[in-house]
Amino acid sequence: MTDTKPLFFGLYEQACVGNGSGAVSLWTHPDDRRLGALDLRYWIDLARRAEEAEFDLFFFGDVLGMYDTLGGGPATALEWGVELPAHDPLLHIPALAAVTERIAFGATVSTTYEHPFAHARRFSTLDHLTAGRIAWNIVTSYLPGAAANFGLDVLAHDSRYDRADEFLEVVYDLWERSWDDDAYVGSRELRRFADPSKVLRVDHEGAHFRVAGPHVSPPSPQRTPYLIQAGWSPRGREFAARHAELIFVGDSDPQAIREGLSGIRARAAELGRDPEQIRAVVGMNPVLAPTRIEVQQKLDAYQSHYNADAQLAAYAGWSGIDFAAYADDEPIVKQSTNHTQTKETRSDAPPLTAGDVRGRFASVTAFADDRFIGTPDEVAANIEEFVEESGVDGFLLHQYLSPGSLDDFSTLLAPRLRERGLFGGRPSEGTLRSRLRTDGADRLGADHPAGARRR
Template identity: 40%
Template sequence: MSRQSGDRLALVAFMQAGNTSVYAGSWRHPATEHRYLDASYYADLGRLLERGLFDLMFFDDRLAMPGIHGGSVADAVRYGARPVKLDLSLVLGVLSQATSDIGLGATYSTTYYAPYHVARTFATLDHLSAGRAAWNVVTSVNDREAQNFGVASHLNPAERYDRADEFLEVVTGLWDTWEDDALVRDRASGVYADPTRVHELDHHGAHFDARGPLTVPRGPQGRPVILQAGSSGRGRDFASRWAELIFTGDPGIQIAREHYADQKRRIAEAGRDPATVKICPMAYTVIGESAAHAAERERMFLDDLVHPTASLTLLSELMNYDFSVHHLDEPITDELIEKSTGIRGLVQNLRAHIGDTVRIRDLAGHRATLLQGPRFVGTATQVADQMEEWFTTDACDGFVLAATHLPGSFEDFVRLVVPELQRRGLHRTRYTGSTLRDHLGLERPSVSRGPAHV
């Protein structure tokens, strides 16, 4: 696709409500603030990102401590490999009141939650935030999560996506059980709402039964914005059907261009307009006063802060496979991949980046350090140059920015890089809409009429 004059890149902040940023070693950084159990911490981060005029901040989540590695959570606890995860509905409640413009998103699983619960949670958030809600759809990744919900083992990838497809059908159907003009609130006649405009869903499927209607009226956005990050073939097809912002993990620009073209093609084949779906790779920025200063900061992040066992702990969590029985220099074989039931697209992406021979050490570092997306390193001008190249050469529609440490990583970006992007016309100078859909240039969806009114 060709960029038009005035096109600007989407900026999304990738958050964790816990002891680290996405970067597993961030808790050890000397400038990291350990206030993640304090509501004011999230309020401050939200206001910082809003000053930077970000489109959205969204929070990753897991439903268990990393405990696949060695069959225990001990290493996750010992090395700080994301053992802390707060309840996101409460975190976003804080942010909905502390901010007024930035989009607010959370990760919720289609494997361990019920569609009605998810539909009501995000519809409520959309109202209480005045139209800023987003749902990051995941299918969850491992057996530890399953065991926290009374299930012995995690579903295989095909079953997870079959369930997820129906889950989305139910959730979006529930969001549409109230028409936009259903609320009457006529005190004189005593009519609160028009029952011909409130519908039962009456869904009966392979995985779910849901009668409806939802107990929350249709929100300011019509439907909250849908995010998704599938990287396998099935994951890309799922994203093509449902996602409005697709979150990718492509470490190199050529891989990203190929992924971008493939995903846009799949979106068109799914009968949707590819221009209406944003594709945004995760990226880190390491900004210095000079190129040499930035390179030194990058070296510290890569070499000094993540314990190798923490890397393996997180890799085991994501692949749903215990890597403690292997040596770090063993290659990742097809046989080993078949034994795992987690995020297999990780291996595919890394092989495309470094070649067919991928060692366990490579994959572990890919997930736990700064390797799972592009690293834009240099002065503010140099970082903006790199981001502009990706955006203008069809590698992405924007970026999901992860932090090397908090709040300093985002403070550097907002203070130094945002003005440079604005000068180039690549980033807004003010919020001009009131909802997240406005920020992302997405249309408000119309109601898909339910089968029967109440």
Template identity: 40%
Template sequence: MPRQIRFNAFDMNCVAHQSAGLWRHPDDQGWRYKDLRYWTDLAKLLEAGTFDGIFIADVLGTYDVYGGSNEAAIRHGAQVPVGDPILLVSAMASVTENLGFGITAGTSYEHPYPFARRMSTLDHLTNGRVGWNVVTGYLPSAARNMGHDDQLEHDDRYDVADEYLEVLYKLWEGSWEDDAVVRDREAGIFTDPSKVHEIGHHGKHFTVPGIHLAEPSTQRSPVIYQAGASPRGITFAAENAEAIFVAASTKPQLTATVKKIRDALEAEGRDRYAAKIYTLLTIITDASSEKAQAKYQDYLSYASEEGALVFMSGWMGIDLSTYDLDEPIGNVKSNAIQSAVSNVQGAGGEGKEWTVRDIARQGAIGGLGPIVVGSGAEVADHLQDWVADTDVDGFNLAYAITPGTFEDVIEFVIPELRKRGAYPEAYAEGSLRNKLHGRGDRLPTEHRGAGYRVETSVAAR
């Protein structure tokens, strides 16, 4: 039986997420990001396509590495203006029953105590369809606007994130017992105080002595997403992640990354397939190859190469405006997204190093991931080949235009995959965690977070 291919939709509460300049296309609706109807319609569309979820990216700063200022980012609408992703979820959940929601939020600039309550609230309101994409931050502008001279070094940010997750697991898993809420009308007791426990956390970065403010939700801990593919990021993912997003321009890059992640999961005492791995991809498709190619050329005519370099400079931590367009990138050390640097350095294939011009052209649509252009059958062939050759589970689909790119995938690609038995016909039951892994609503016992469950945490005190 063919391996089932999984899709996530990659979006952001902004005008230009990954494809700078495409907001100018007459069919693009990204400018409606402020309209709640845009998000509820998108959610219904994605659920009709049996997407695992919508993965909503976020930043807390502007892209100001390129040219040493944020002027180009502002001019091109490159992830600015940008709204909060969390506030979109309740509305989308109210018009869907199965779609999952991966919410990006960082560990560097918000205390874990209020964040724990916010995620528990959403898990309640969505009946267990929430995931959290853990990011440590990479934009220096965010650090400055939060009162710091610069962000911490790459690996130091993960050290903070380790403790951040420890606090959250203690709150989500170890504070309230499952039967703490009794709602005893006769005795006048809503919650049994003996079944609610202070977590007593006193660490290097955070002090949280008290109880979690929310009662246990469907999943308790949301599904943990993670997108770091650096050595430190892979270690963090192996300990925590249940869904992992990567970006690779070539099959050999992706194969190597997937193997590293699965080896790390196994070394951590987890199953090699304990986390679903999705790779970034943009699909341009239509009823025929010729129509798809024409559509791609049309999109390219609206793309902004300067906008692409704005994004790439921020992701790589390198001011690409200081390079000649035909200059190779070379070996660089980055304090931003290290996987972005390695991805670009290897993107040209064996014996070819990409230039700044190559980066601008490649990144103009879809960012760091490859682009597949073709009929539904041609795209399906490509997806199945990549899954078979790289061991990836699915694809995090960026868009050229929204919602048009997703509509095309649903119309032309998904029916072809289903015809081949390679795409789900329907959703699994239960929470997002169960839909992804089929092992119930709660964290499995071998997961790091399960070690903080109330029955173990109370006994340890």
């Protein structure tokens, strides 16, 4: 591999017991500790382990409703704790930041059901409290139950992005334009907190929001939190090209990833952005053991505590298709939903029967890539090859067992990656943005729509 450099690694989590990323029912395994997720001590332990493992990011996914598509109700989700409880990850982060020094924190917050003024206030607070170790994963929300919880109907897929574009315009004004860099004085001698002449209203009036301002927080270390985005649809890629600094790639084929990232970066350049500042990570569900026999033993143990219906309930919620309404030999009707785009909703994907879908979810490795299942030497070699083929900058680790999967990565795989120059040695001081940008800057430049708002 040419130009080998340390990869970026994050731990993917949700503030729940039934983590939906391939391990939704494995909290029943005797070695899993997820039932402790209602206790702060569980999260403190996990954050410390991630930092000791030299991970760069502790990433929280999030949902705002129950998975009630399968069977027309939430029974399966409730029985198996599918992404439940849906606790607020923003309340976890200050506590975890207080017991760590280096690792950064990413939180998923929807532009569909939040208000930009309240959102800007929360993230400025977090950026101050973490000394710039905060990232925002921008999502637009797709669950009908989440919309109903806010007294709304689900917005059409692309309309959600239109709202998100305006949402970002407002928060950029609050974070970047409302306060000058030297507006905050904080002087006892001068008896002055801030210079009023350097703090401005934003007076935004748009199709979705009216916000007067000014922002109620002085500029934080990053001003705008580090921006993550996970949409991989055509509209999602356009949004990423305009706004994202780190893309959570929604694909597993390395060539498709390389082509997708190339298109996003090319579009970013057309919009006047520096494409070199756009990073990308992909999810991985590793299963590691010293020998192939031990790997298979782990898989067998996982399978014995796996429930296919529970995982299918999560997938039904993502796709918007009630697979329980189909017989095994019945083709899934191609349909455009306002959920995420899956093989059953994309018109360019081959047709599938309900039996095909159920067969896929019969295995605990439904979301796993075989390249990341094996001995440490095998997986390290596969990671190196995958990075070279795809062009990604790193991975988000999804755990089958918590904290066992993280510990396996740290003790078994990390040393092999380190030997290849793929792990360790990344910047560990300063803001998250400064560690990832080529110029080491804490704040976005004028080529980004946020930096362009700054006076």
